Amino acid sequence: MKKILTLLLLAALSTFGQSEDESQIKAIYDAALTKGKAYDWLNHLSNQIGGRLSGSVQAQQAVDFTKVQLDSLGLDRVWLQPVLVPKWVRGTPEYAFIETSPGLTNTVPICALGGSVATPPAGIKANVVEVKKIGQLAELGRSNIEGKIVFYNREMDPTLINTFQAYSGCVDQRYSGAAEAAKYGAIGVIVRSMNLRLDDYPHTGSMSYGELPVPERIPAAAISTNGADLLSATLKLNPGMKFYFKQNCKQLEDVESYNVVGEIKGSRFPDEIMVVGGHLDSWDLGDGAHDDGAGCVQSMDVLNLLRITGYRPQRTLRVVLFMNEENGMRGGNKYAAIAKSIKERHVFALESDAGGFSPRGFSFDCSSSNFDRILGWSKLFEPYGVHSFKKGGSGADIGPLKNDEIVLAGLRPDSQRYFDHHHAENDTFEHVNKRELQLGTAAMASLVYLFDKYGIVIE
Amino acid sequence: MKKILTLLLLAALSTFGQSEDESQIKAIYDAALTKGKAYDWLNHLSNQIGGRLSGSVQAQQAVDFTKVQLDSLGLDRVWLQPVLVPKWVRGTPEYAFIETSPGLTNTVPICALGGSVATPPAGIKANVVEVKKIGQLAELGRSNIEGKIVFYNREMDPTLINTFQAYSGCVDQRYSGAAEAAKYGAIGVIVRSMNLRLDDYPHTGSMSYGELPVPERIPAAAISTNGADLLSATLKLNPGMKFYFKQNCKQLEDVESYNVVGEIKGSRFPDEIMVVGGHLDSWDLGDGAHDDGAGCVQSMDVLNLLRITGYRPQRTLRVVLFMNEENGMRGGNKYAAIAKSIKERHVFALESDAGGFSPRGFSFDCSSSNFDRILGWSKLFEPYGVHSFKKGGSGADIGPLKNDEIVLAGLRPDSQRYFDHHHAENDTFEHVNKRELQLGTAAMASLVYLFDKYGIVIE
Numbered sequence: 001m002k003k004i005l006t007l008l009l010l011a012a013l014s015t016f017g018q019s020e021d022e023s024q025i026k027a028i029y030d031a032a033l034t035k036g037k038a039y040d041w042l043n044h045l046s047n048q049i050g051g052r053l054s055g056s057v058q059a060q061q062a063v064d065f066t067k068v069q070l071d072s073l074g075l076d077r078v079w080l081q082p083v084l085v086p087k088w089v090r091g092t093p094e095y096a097f098i099e100t101s102p103g104l105t106n107t108v109p110i111c112a113l114g115g116s117v118a119t120p121p122a123g124i125k126a127n128v129v130e131v132k133k134i135g136q137l138a139e140l141g142r143s144n145i146e147g148k149i150v151f152y153n154r155e156m157d158p159t160l161i162n163t164f165q166a167y168s169g170c171v172d173q174r175y176s177g178a179a180e181a182a183k184y185g186a187i188g189v190i191v192r193s194m195n196l197r198l199d200d201y202p203h204t205g206s207m208s209y210g211e212l213p214v215p216e217r218i219p220a221a222a223i224s225t226n227g228a229d230l231l232s233a234t235l236k237l238n239p240g241m242k243f244y245f246k247q248n249c250k251q252l253e254d255v256e257s258y259n260v261v262g263e264i265k266g267s268r269f270p271d272e273i274m275v276v277g278g279h280l281d282s283w284d285l286g287d288g289a290h291d292d293g294a295g296c297v298q299s300m301d302v303l304n305l306l307r308i309t310g311y312r313p314q315r316t317l318r319v320v321l322f323m324n325e326e327n328g329m330r331g332g333n334k335y336a337a338i339a340k341s342i343k344e345r346h347v348f349a350l351e352s353d354a355g356g357f358s359p360r361g362f363s364f365d366c367s368s369s370n371f372d373r374i375l376g377w378s379k380l381f382e383p384y385g386v387h388s389f390k391k392g393g394s395g396a397d398i399g400p401l402k403n404d405e406i407v408l409a410g411l412r413p414d415s416q417r418y419f420d421h422h423h424a425e426n427d428t429f430e431h432v433n434k435r436e437l438q439l440g441t442a443a444m445a446s447l448v449y450l451f452d453k454y455g456i457v458i459e
Numbered sequence: 460m461k462k463i464l465t466l467l468l469l470a471a472l473s474t475f476g477q478s479e480d481e482s483q484i485k486a487i488y489d490a491a492l493t494k495g496k497a498y499d500w501l502n503h504l505s506n507q508i509g510g511r512l513s514g515s516v517q518a519q520q521a522v523d524f525t526k527v528q529l530d531s532l533g534l535d536r537v538w539l540q541p542v543l544v545p546k547w548v549r550g551t552p553e554y555a556f557i558e559t560s561p562g563l564t565n566t567v568p569i570c571a572l573g574g575s576v577a578t579p580p581a582g583i584k585a586n587v588v589e590v591k592k593i594g595q596l597a598e599l600g601r602s603n604i605e606g607k608i609v610f611y612n613r614e615m616d617p618t619l620i621n622t623f624q625a626y627s628g629c630v631d632q633r634y635s636g637a638a639e640a641a642k643y644g645a646i647g648v649i650v651r652s653m654n655l656r657l658d659d660y661p662h663t664g665s666m667s668y669g670e671l672p673v674p675e676r677i678p679a680a681a682i683s684t685n686g687a688d689l690l691s692a693t694l695k696l697n698p699g700m701k702f703y704f705k706q707n708c709k710q711l712e713d714v715e716s717y718n719v720v721g722e723i724k725g726s727r728f729p730d731e732i733m734v735v736g737g738h739l740d741s742w743d744l745g746d747g748a749h750d751d752g753a754g755c756v757q758s759m760d761v762l763n764l765l766r767i768t769g770y771r772p773q774r775t776l777r778v779v780l781f782m783n784e785e786n787g788m789r790g791g792n793k794y795a796a797i798a799k800s801i802k803e804r805h806v807f808a809l810e811s812d813a814g815g816f817s818p819r820g821f822s823f824d825c826s827s828s829n830f831d832r833i834l835g836w837s838k839l840f841e842p843y844g845v846h847s848f849k850k851g852g853s854g855a856d857i858g859p860l861k862n863d864e865i866v867l868a869g870l871r872p873d874s875q876r877y878f879d880h881h882h883a884e885n886d887t888f889e890h891v892n893k894r895e896l897q898l899g900t901a902a903m904a905s906l907v908y909l910f911d912k913y914g915i916v917i918e
Binding site for chain 1: 488489492576617618620622655656817818842843845847864873875876892893894895898
């Protein structure tokens with residue numbers, strides 16, 4: 001038997017309700033496409049602030065900027081939620097070359113992976129062993145790996161239509177490659193960038209040494225896809241070639257940072273909390289425009305658009321700009337821990353963290369009853385082409401809020417171009433299309449509106 | 460009662476048939492994403508040849524290049540179909556400024572509309588009257604228009620999700636604006652570019668003087684959206700301001716050009732012809748990468764992909780690269796006229812002319828019985844996100860093939876970015892994403908495969 005959180009369901013299912021929903025959603029889209037603030041905010045975040053790695057000056061500037069902007073929206077409450085974050089710094093630009101014979105070198109573009117240790121000050125130079133999978137290390141054994149640089153070169157699978165699947169199929173190389181290679185005596189790791197395109201941008205991203213003791217940790221860097229192809233081809237021609245790289249990145253002490261939170265108190269059900277959010281931190285190489293400046297400004301704009309269209313939420317609606325998704329998840333964990341400790345009841349959370357591209361739909365992590373109900377709303381999204389509703393996955397930052405009741409959701413934009421820019425120097429404002437960004441915001445605001453109006457299904 | 464063109468329908472509806480279709484479509488997608496030639500061909504068309512206005516050297520180079528490429532695919536027959544095309548030339552770059560008072564000027568970016576006459580060699584300078592609609596000319600009357608430049612400034616409606624609808628709602632200004640304004644004594648016309656974005660690119664496009672006698676024709680140019688906003692704002696502050704522009708474009712004698720045609724003869728039903736195509740000509744300002752280099756290379760690649768996947772069509776499959784879609788439609792008309800004169804039976808035609816963006820589905824111009832059948836195929840396209848099938852519209856070049864029997868179709872990519880580049884200097888290769896282009900090709904090849912296998916429904 002199901003209890004519906006609100007009494008409005010019958011009205012909703014009536015023709016009148018349906019047409020009211022259509023009108024409200026149309027009003028949201030019109031407002032997003034003509035009065036949305038997301039694009040201008042993103043311009044500032046990208047071009048006036050730039051990359052916002054946790055603990056950086058830019059991350060703090062982003063906290064300050066978004067708080068001021070939320071303050072200007074006339075919300076009921078805006079606050080900063082302190083959270084201790086890791087501080088990893090890249091240091092001076094990395095440098096690498098392929099040496100086919102002494103003095104004969106080709107420089108290649110690399111960047112340290114986030115969390116990596118530095119090389120010794122003079123860099124390291126060694127023979128290279130190429131593998132496609134971590135599992136190959138065991139086959140090769142210590143005798144073939146010790147003293148060498150392991151080069152992980154598995155490509156993202158271009159035949160997967162959803163590029164996030166292709167990413168998932170490769171990212172273990174980046175995340176665990178160094179820890180695994182170190183066990184066999186490797187002295188460094190080079191990883192092919194998680195990029196479906198051939199170009200010259202190395203793509204950073206988080207890595208972990210797991211339980212590996214500090215003295216055994218080896219430096220890890222990403223190489224651009226063109227660089228990876230060159231390295232692989234050179235290695236085939238000349239297995240005795242050497243690879244040199246140098247990086248002086250460093251893990252510093254944790255520092256205090258913040259989640260930025262803005263809230264409209266619910267008019268009827270203030271204790272039912274809905275969250276819409278993205279993560280405010282980004283990698284340092286680009287400007288974090290798609291990842292995840294886009295998700296932050298869209299989330300902020302959701303509250304702005306509801307206000308513009310005169311919609312007063314009956315449930316409490318919060319925008320949360322999470323800190324430290326990229327290399328620690330401290331913000332998402334802290335937000336959920338506080339919510340739990342003060343017994344807040346979250347009924348719905350929506351994250352946008354897949355880029356500011358043309359939206360195609362949403363993914364949901366929720367009960368079947370809720371998903372069935374959501375499917376019933378898809379007709380409302382059809383005129384906007386955002387009606388691909390799928391089960392599975394939401395967003396990293398809202399994941400810690402999961403319980404038996406809550407509906408978690410993620411905006412799902414077209415994924416084709418995302419990994420051209422992901423964690424790389426070219427994740428910049430000019431690669432975000434204004435209308436595509438706005439349409440994502442409108443889709444998010446429409447979904448929030450429906451959850452606010454109809455609540456969630458309780459089993 | 461319906462007769463099905465092939466005997467294979469029952470097999471098709473069986474589970475076995477369904478799974479065979481799924482496999483073939485998967486094979487097509489895999490081939491498109493790993494072995495497709497479209498992107499490399501487009502690189503050549505855009506960067507080695509460039510803008511291909513009818514009658515230009517570049518248009519001829521494009522004919523030569525694509526014929527050589529089709530020859531290399533081992534088709535059954537490749538040929539050039541002669542067609543006489545108009546030759547309009549832009550001449551030296553246009554020049555324009557806003558003059559708020561004598562000597563105080565702001566230059567603004569303009570370009571002559573395709574088909575426009577030149578200004579006098581010294582240019583024209585006159586007061587400006589701004590209108591939003593052609594209908595306002597009658598309200599203003601000759602006394603307010605005579606001797607002035609009419610400035611059409613209706614914006615594309617940003618709230619329309621399908622940007623082609625927004626284009627349709629504005630393009631009368633560009634196409635008929637000069638002919639209409641001339642009737643009231645205007646001496647020139649400036650039209651706001653058909654662009655949803657604010658930027659500095661003027662967008663050209665075709666215009667017509669209709670039946671207007673040659674001596675009465677007045678020059679017409681497009682102004683960038685930023686330029687249009689500046690002109691409008693200046694005019695409000697200073698209604699006495701003058702606008703100057705100069706262009707020396709010219710209509711020359713018609714010249715001979717070609718449609719490029721490649722054919723795989725049908726193994727079972729050679730007299731049933733299927734066409735897949737785009738238009739080879741483009742405007743001259745950019746490189747015609749999206750419009751319609753993308754459609755041409757995708758169409759060529761459809762035949763390549765079927766070959767790679769070992770699929771031998773039972774119906775005759777032609778790729779047709781039409782000449783002169785932009786300013787005359789001579790190629791499309793000629794192809795249809797020849798087909799009619801030699802009594803060829805065309806059963807299916809598919810055009811790609813909406814840019815090389817991420818595909819969302821197809822539009823169809825066909826009988827209800829055929830459309831119902833096509834809807835039954837949409838499940839096959841769902842895994843690829845290309846299952847938005849709509850009635851209405853196909854492509855300009857294949858339109859002349861229309862009869863009671865044929866199914867006409869158009870690829871429908873995401874339309875959000877199209878008008879950022881349409882007919883402008885920035886319609887260039889780097890704005891085409893390789894995967895998005897490839898996914899369009901794969902969708903087209905899959906649809907061609909299904910029509911080849913199952914034929915069309917005859918009422």
